[in-house]
Amino acid sequence: MVVNYYMHEYAVTQSMLNIALEEAKRAGASKILEIRLVIGDLSTILDDSVQMYFDIMSEGTPAQGAKLVFNRVKAQFRCRECGEVFIKPPKGFDCPRCGGLGMPTEKGKEFYIESLEVD
Amino acid sequence: MEVKIMKNIMHANEKLAGENRDYFQKKGIKAVNIMASPGSGKTSTILKLIEAFGDRASVAVVEGDIASSIDAEKIDSLGKPVIQINTGGGCHLDANMIKVAVDSLNLSDGAILFIENVGNLVCPSSFDLGEGIKMVIASVPEGHDKPYKYTSMFELADIIVLNKTDLMPYIDFDRESFYKGVRALNEKSEIIEVSCKTGEGVDKLAQWLLQLSV
Numbered sequence: 001m002v003v004n005y006y007m008h009e010y011a012v013t014q015s016m017l018n019i020a021l022e023e024a025k026r027a028g029a030s031k032i033l034e035i036r037l038v039i040g041d042l043s044t045i046l047d048d049s050v051q052m053y054f055d056i057m058s059e060g061t062p063a064q065g066a067k068l069v070f071n072r073v074k075a076q077f078r079c080r081e082c083g084e085v086f087i088k089p090p091k092g093f094d095c096p097r098c099g100g101l102g103m104p105t106e107k108g109k110e111f112y113i114e115s116l117e118v119d
Numbered sequence: 120m121e122v123k124i125m126k127n128i129m130h131a132n133e134k135l136a137g138e139n140r141d142y143f144q145k146k147g148i149k150a151v152n153i154m155a156s157p158g159s160g161k162t163s164t165i166l167k168l169i170e171a172f173g174d175r176a177s178v179a180v181v182e183g184d185i186a187s188s189i190d191a192e193k194i195d196s197l198g199k200p201v202i203q204i205n206t207g208g209g210c211h212l213d214a215n216m217i218k219v220a221v222d223s224l225n226l227s228d229g230a231i232l233f234i235e236n237v238g239n240l241v242c243p244s245s246f247d248l249g250e251g252i253k254m255v256i257a258s259v260p261e262g263h264d265k266p267y268k269y270t271s272m273f274e275l276a277d278i279i280v281l282n283k284t285d286l287m288p289y290i291d292f293d294r295e296s297f298y299k300g301v302r303a304l305n306e307k308s309e310i311i312e313v314s315c316k317t318g319e320g321v322d323k324l325a326q327w328l329l330q331l332s333v
Contacts, residue, residue, distance in 0.1 A: 093303040
Protein backbone atom coordinates (compact mmCIF):
# COMPACT_ATOMS: atom_id res chain seq x y z
CA MET A 1 0.00 0.00 0.00
CA VAL A 2 1.69 3.21 -1.14
CA VAL A 3 0.36 6.61 -0.25
CA ASN A 4 1.95 9.45 -2.12
CA TYR A 5 2.28 12.66 -0.27
CA TYR A 6 4.95 14.55 1.41
CA MET A 7 5.33 16.90 4.31
CA HIS A 8 2.96 17.11 7.16
CA GLU A 9 1.88 20.55 5.96
CA TYR A 10 0.64 19.07 2.68
CA ALA A 11 -2.10 17.11 4.46
CA VAL A 12 -2.89 19.99 6.75
CA THR A 13 -3.13 22.51 3.91
CA GLN A 14 -5.39 20.21 1.90
CA SER A 15 -7.69 19.86 4.87
CA MET A 16 -7.70 23.61 5.50
CA LEU A 17 -8.44 24.40 1.84
CA ASN A 18 -11.31 21.90 1.78
CA ILE A 19 -12.94 23.49 4.82
CA ALA A 20 -12.51 27.00 3.40
CA LEU A 21 -14.01 26.05 0.00
CA GLU A 22 -16.93 24.26 1.63
CA GLU A 23 -17.73 27.15 3.98
CA ALA A 24 -17.38 29.76 1.22
CA LYS A 25 -19.77 27.78 -0.96
CA ARG A 26 -22.23 27.54 1.90
CA ALA A 27 -22.06 31.32 2.33
CA GLY A 28 -22.79 31.74 -1.37
CA ALA A 29 -19.43 33.37 -2.05
CA SER A 30 -17.63 33.09 -5.37
CA LYS A 31 -14.20 34.21 -4.21
CA ILE A 32 -12.15 33.78 -1.05
CA LEU A 33 -9.98 36.81 -0.33
CA GLU A 34 -8.47 35.90 3.01
CA ILE A 35 -8.26 32.88 5.33
CA ARG A 36 -7.54 33.64 8.99
CA LEU A 37 -5.90 30.82 10.88
CA VAL A 38 -5.19 30.49 14.58
CA ILE A 39 -2.18 28.29 15.18
CA GLY A 40 -0.58 27.52 18.53
CA ASP A 41 3.18 27.37 18.72
CA LEU A 42 2.99 23.75 19.89
CA SER A 43 1.16 22.61 16.77
CA THR A 44 3.94 21.52 14.51
CA ILE A 45 3.24 23.71 11.51
CA LEU A 46 5.52 25.92 9.44
CA ASP A 47 3.68 28.95 8.03
CA ASP A 48 5.86 29.20 4.93
CA SER A 49 5.33 25.56 4.10
CA VAL A 50 1.54 25.88 4.38
CA GLN A 51 1.66 28.97 2.19
CA MET A 52 3.71 27.16 -0.44
CA TYR A 53 1.35 24.19 -0.62
CA PHE A 54 -1.65 26.50 -0.55
CA ASP A 55 -0.45 28.46 -3.57
CA ILE A 56 -0.15 25.23 -5.55
CA MET A 57 -3.35 23.55 -4.38
CA SER A 58 -5.66 26.53 -4.59
CA GLU A 59 -4.93 27.14 -8.26
CA GLY A 60 -8.14 27.13 -10.26
CA THR A 61 -10.35 27.19 -7.13
CA PRO A 62 -12.24 30.18 -5.64
CA ALA A 63 -9.42 30.36 -3.08
CA GLN A 64 -6.73 31.09 -5.66
CA GLY A 65 -4.74 34.17 -4.63
CA ALA A 66 -6.31 34.31 -1.16
CA LYS A 67 -4.16 35.78 1.59
CA LEU A 68 -3.36 33.46 4.48
CA VAL A 69 -3.19 35.16 7.86
CA PHE A 70 -1.46 33.19 10.60
CA ASN A 71 -2.37 34.27 14.10
CA ARG A 72 0.22 32.57 16.25
CA VAL A 73 -0.50 31.75 19.89
CA LYS A 74 2.38 31.33 22.32
CA ALA A 75 2.53 28.18 24.46
CA GLN A 76 1.49 28.88 28.05
CA PHE A 77 2.42 26.77 31.05
CA ARG A 78 1.03 26.93 34.59
CA CYS A 79 3.22 26.55 37.67
CA ARG A 80 2.27 23.59 39.87
CA GLU A 81 3.58 25.42 42.94
CA CYS A 82 2.39 29.02 42.75
CA GLY A 83 -0.15 28.91 39.91
CA GLU A 84 1.68 31.51 37.84
CA VAL A 85 0.83 31.29 34.13
CA PHE A 86 3.86 31.91 31.94
CA ILE A 87 5.05 31.66 28.35
CA LYS A 88 7.05 28.47 27.96
CA PRO A 89 10.72 29.38 28.38
CA PRO A 90 13.07 28.31 25.56
CA LYS A 91 14.62 25.73 27.90
CA GLY A 92 12.70 23.60 30.37
CA PHE A 93 9.33 24.11 32.03
CA ASP A 94 10.32 25.91 35.24
CA CYS A 95 8.27 28.81 36.58
CA PRO A 96 10.11 32.12 36.17
CA ARG A 97 8.59 33.39 39.46
CA CYS A 98 9.23 30.59 41.96
CA GLY A 99 11.18 27.96 40.02
CA GLY A 100 8.40 25.37 40.46
CA LEU A 101 7.62 22.85 37.75
CA GLY A 102 5.21 24.10 35.11
CA MET A 103 2.52 22.07 33.35
CA PRO A 104 1.04 22.56 29.88
CA THR A 105 -2.24 24.42 29.36
CA GLU A 106 -4.46 24.47 26.29
CA LYS A 107 -2.85 27.71 25.09
CA GLY A 108 -0.42 26.97 22.30
CA LYS A 109 -2.28 24.00 20.83
CA GLU A 110 -4.78 25.98 18.74
CA PHE A 111 -5.25 24.76 15.22
CA TYR A 112 -8.33 26.11 13.54
CA ILE A 113 -9.75 28.39 10.86
CA GLU A 114 -11.22 31.41 12.60
CA SER A 115 -12.86 33.14 9.65
CA LEU A 116 -12.83 33.86 5.94
CA GLU A 117 -13.10 37.09 4.02
CA VAL A 118 -15.15 36.36 0.91
CA ASP A 119 -16.77 38.11 -1.99
CA MET B 120 -17.97 39.78 3.81
CA GLU B 121 -16.63 37.90 6.80
CA VAL B 122 -17.60 34.28 7.41
CA LYS B 123 -16.96 32.98 10.94
CA ILE B 124 -15.83 29.38 10.95
CA MET B 125 -13.96 28.31 14.11
CA LYS B 126 -13.41 24.83 12.73
CA ASN B 127 -10.51 22.59 13.61
CA ILE B 128 -8.27 22.10 10.58
CA MET B 129 -7.81 18.43 11.47
CA HIS B 130 -11.58 17.90 11.34
CA ALA B 131 -11.54 15.38 8.46
CA ASN B 132 -8.83 13.24 10.08
CA GLU B 133 -10.52 13.37 13.45
CA LYS B 134 -13.83 12.24 12.00
CA LEU B 135 -12.19 9.15 10.49
CA ALA B 136 -10.21 8.55 13.69
CA GLY B 137 -13.52 8.52 15.54
CA GLU B 138 -14.82 5.80 13.21
CA ASN B 139 -11.68 3.73 13.77
CA ARG B 140 -12.04 4.21 17.53
CA ASP B 141 -15.65 2.99 17.44
CA TYR B 142 -14.61 -0.07 15.47
CA PHE B 143 -11.77 -0.93 17.87
CA GLN B 144 -14.01 -0.46 20.89
CA LYS B 145 -16.80 -2.56 19.45
CA LYS B 146 -14.41 -5.44 18.83
CA GLY B 147 -12.44 -4.98 22.05
CA ILE B 148 -9.26 -4.43 20.05
CA LYS B 149 -6.30 -2.80 21.77
CA ALA B 150 -4.87 -0.53 19.09
CA VAL B 151 -1.42 0.73 20.07
CA ASN B 152 0.01 3.66 18.11
CA ILE B 153 3.78 3.41 18.50
CA MET B 154 5.57 6.69 17.99
CA ALA B 155 9.30 7.29 18.27
CA SER B 156 12.43 8.51 16.53
CA PRO B 157 13.98 6.39 13.78
CA GLY B 158 16.22 3.77 15.35
CA SER B 159 14.72 3.92 18.83
CA GLY B 160 13.56 0.31 18.62
CA LYS B 161 9.93 0.39 17.53
CA THR B 162 10.11 -2.79 15.48
CA SER B 163 12.35 -4.51 18.04
CA THR B 164 9.85 -3.72 20.77
CA ILE B 165 7.00 -5.18 18.71
CA LEU B 166 9.02 -8.33 17.98
CA LYS B 167 9.95 -8.75 21.64
CA LEU B 168 6.36 -8.24 22.75
CA ILE B 169 5.04 -10.80 20.25
CA GLU B 170 7.53 -13.28 21.70
CA ALA B 171 6.59 -12.37 25.28
CA PHE B 172 2.84 -12.70 24.62
CA GLY B 173 3.23 -16.24 23.28
CA ASP B 174 -0.31 -17.51 22.81
CA ARG B 175 -1.77 -15.08 25.34
CA ALA B 176 -2.75 -12.58 22.65
CA SER B 177 -3.72 -12.45 19.01
CA VAL B 178 -1.46 -9.85 17.41
CA ALA B 179 -1.55 -7.99 14.10
CA VAL B 180 0.71 -5.20 12.94
CA VAL B 181 0.49 -2.16 10.69
CA GLU B 182 3.95 -1.02 9.64
CA GLY B 183 4.29 2.59 8.57
CA ASP B 184 7.44 3.65 6.77
CA ILE B 185 8.52 6.16 4.17
CA ALA B 186 9.73 3.29 1.97
CA SER B 187 10.80 -0.36 2.14
CA SER B 188 9.20 -3.44 3.63
CA ILE B 189 12.14 -4.41 5.88
CA ASP B 190 10.11 -4.12 9.08
CA ALA B 191 7.04 -5.88 7.71
CA GLU B 192 9.16 -8.83 6.63
CA LYS B 193 10.46 -9.23 10.17
CA ILE B 194 6.91 -9.38 11.53
CA ASP B 195 5.84 -11.71 8.74
CA SER B 196 8.67 -14.10 9.63
CA LEU B 197 6.97 -14.59 13.01
CA GLY B 198 3.80 -15.61 11.21
CA LYS B 199 1.76 -12.60 12.32
CA PRO B 200 -0.58 -10.70 9.99
CA VAL B 201 1.08 -7.49 8.85
CA ILE B 202 0.26 -4.65 6.48
CA GLN B 203 3.00 -2.38 5.23
CA ILE B 204 2.06 1.22 4.50
CA ASN B 205 4.66 3.17 2.54
CA THR B 206 3.94 6.86 2.85
CA GLY B 207 6.24 7.72 -0.07
CA GLY B 208 7.94 10.51 1.85
CA GLY B 209 5.05 11.40 4.17
CA CYS B 210 6.10 11.96 7.76
CA HIS B 211 3.18 10.35 9.58
CA LEU B 212 0.28 7.92 9.31
CA ASP B 213 -3.26 9.26 9.26
CA ALA B 214 -6.65 7.86 10.21
CA ASN B 215 -7.63 7.03 6.64
CA MET B 216 -4.54 4.86 6.08
CA ILE B 217 -5.38 2.93 9.24
CA LYS B 218 -8.98 2.49 8.13
CA VAL B 219 -7.88 0.99 4.81
CA ALA B 220 -5.24 -1.22 6.44
CA VAL B 221 -7.61 -2.49 9.12
CA ASP B 222 -10.25 -3.35 6.49
CA SER B 223 -7.88 -5.87 4.96
CA LEU B 224 -6.52 -7.30 8.23
CA ASN B 225 -9.68 -9.08 9.35
CA LEU B 226 -8.86 -8.64 13.05
CA SER B 227 -10.28 -11.00 15.62
CA ASP B 228 -12.13 -9.70 18.68
CA GLY B 229 -9.83 -8.75 21.53
CA ALA B 230 -6.73 -8.65 19.33
CA ILE B 231 -3.77 -6.39 19.95
CA LEU B 232 -3.02 -4.20 16.93
CA PHE B 233 0.39 -2.57 16.89
CA ILE B 234 0.58 0.42 14.58
CA GLU B 235 4.19 1.37 13.98
CA ASN B 236 4.13 5.01 12.96
CA VAL B 237 6.74 6.69 10.77
CA GLY B 238 9.92 7.33 12.78
CA ASN B 239 9.53 10.92 13.86
CA LEU B 240 8.80 12.66 17.17
CA VAL B 241 6.92 15.58 15.61
CA CYS B 242 4.23 14.98 12.99
CA PRO B 243 2.63 11.75 14.25
CA SER B 244 1.53 13.57 17.41
CA SER B 245 -0.88 15.73 15.37
CA PHE B 246 -2.71 12.86 13.66
CA ASP B 247 -5.17 10.89 15.75
CA LEU B 248 -5.54 7.38 14.32
CA GLY B 249 -8.38 6.30 16.59
CA GLU B 250 -6.01 4.19 18.68
CA GLY B 251 -6.77 3.41 22.30
CA ILE B 252 -3.18 3.54 23.46
CA LYS B 253 -0.43 5.96 22.47
CA MET B 254 2.97 4.43 23.13
CA VAL B 255 6.03 6.64 22.86
CA ILE B 256 9.42 4.96 22.79
CA ALA B 257 12.51 6.93 23.75
CA SER B 258 15.90 5.27 23.79
CA VAL B 259 18.90 5.99 25.99
CA PRO B 260 21.32 6.96 23.17
CA GLU B 261 18.91 9.67 21.99
CA GLY B 262 19.56 11.54 25.24
CA HIS B 263 17.49 12.68 28.21
CA ASP B 264 16.44 15.97 26.62
CA LYS B 265 13.78 14.55 24.29
CA PRO B 266 10.76 15.45 26.46
CA TYR B 267 11.98 19.05 26.55
CA LYS B 268 12.20 19.25 22.78
CA TYR B 269 9.17 17.25 21.67
CA THR B 270 6.62 18.30 24.25
CA SER B 271 3.42 17.28 22.41
CA MET B 272 4.62 13.73 21.92
CA PHE B 273 5.38 13.17 25.59
CA GLU B 274 2.29 15.03 26.77
CA LEU B 275 -0.15 12.77 24.96
CA ALA B 276 1.53 9.43 25.69
CA ASP B 277 -0.36 6.79 27.66
CA ILE B 278 2.82 4.81 28.05
CA ILE B 279 6.44 5.79 27.61
CA VAL B 280 8.96 3.05 27.01
CA LEU B 281 12.59 3.90 27.72
CA ASN B 282 14.50 1.44 25.55
CA LYS B 283 18.17 0.39 25.33
CA THR B 284 18.74 0.65 29.08
CA ASP B 285 21.65 -1.78 28.63
CA LEU B 286 23.55 1.17 27.12
CA MET B 287 23.13 3.28 30.26
CA PRO B 288 26.71 2.70 31.52
CA TYR B 289 28.19 4.02 28.28
CA ILE B 290 26.07 7.08 27.73
CA ASP B 291 25.61 10.33 29.68
CA PHE B 292 21.90 9.86 30.13
CA ASP B 293 20.52 11.91 33.01
CA ARG B 294 17.62 9.73 34.16
CA GLU B 295 16.39 12.30 36.68
CA SER B 296 16.18 15.01 34.04
CA PHE B 297 14.32 12.67 31.66
CA TYR B 298 11.73 11.75 34.30
CA LYS B 299 11.36 15.37 35.41
CA GLY B 300 10.69 16.44 31.82
CA VAL B 301 8.15 13.68 31.27
CA ARG B 302 6.35 14.38 34.55
CA ALA B 303 6.18 18.12 33.84
CA LEU B 304 4.19 17.31 30.71
CA ASN B 305 2.39 14.18 31.72
CA GLU B 306 1.63 13.09 35.28
CA LYS B 307 -0.34 9.99 34.39
CA SER B 308 1.59 8.09 31.78
CA GLU B 309 3.15 4.78 32.67
CA ILE B 310 6.94 4.70 32.20
CA ILE B 311 8.58 1.32 31.67
CA GLU B 312 12.30 0.81 31.13
CA VAL B 313 13.28 -2.00 28.79
CA SER B 314 16.20 -3.36 26.87
CA CYS B 315 15.18 -5.14 23.70
CA LYS B 316 18.77 -6.38 23.55
CA THR B 317 18.82 -8.19 26.90
CA GLY B 318 15.06 -8.60 27.26
CA GLU B 319 15.01 -6.79 30.59
CA GLY B 320 11.66 -5.13 31.30
CA VAL B 321 9.93 -6.70 28.28
CA ASP B 322 7.75 -8.99 30.42
CA LYS B 323 6.64 -6.04 32.51
CA LEU B 324 5.65 -4.14 29.38
CA ALA B 325 3.85 -7.19 27.97
CA GLN B 326 1.98 -7.63 31.23
CA TRP B 327 0.97 -3.95 31.27
CA LEU B 328 -0.53 -4.28 27.78
CA LEU B 329 -2.28 -7.58 28.49
CA GLN B 330 -3.93 -6.30 31.66
CA LEU B 331 -5.08 -3.06 30.14
CA SER B 332 -8.82 -2.84 29.62
CA VAL B 333 -10.18 -1.02 26.58
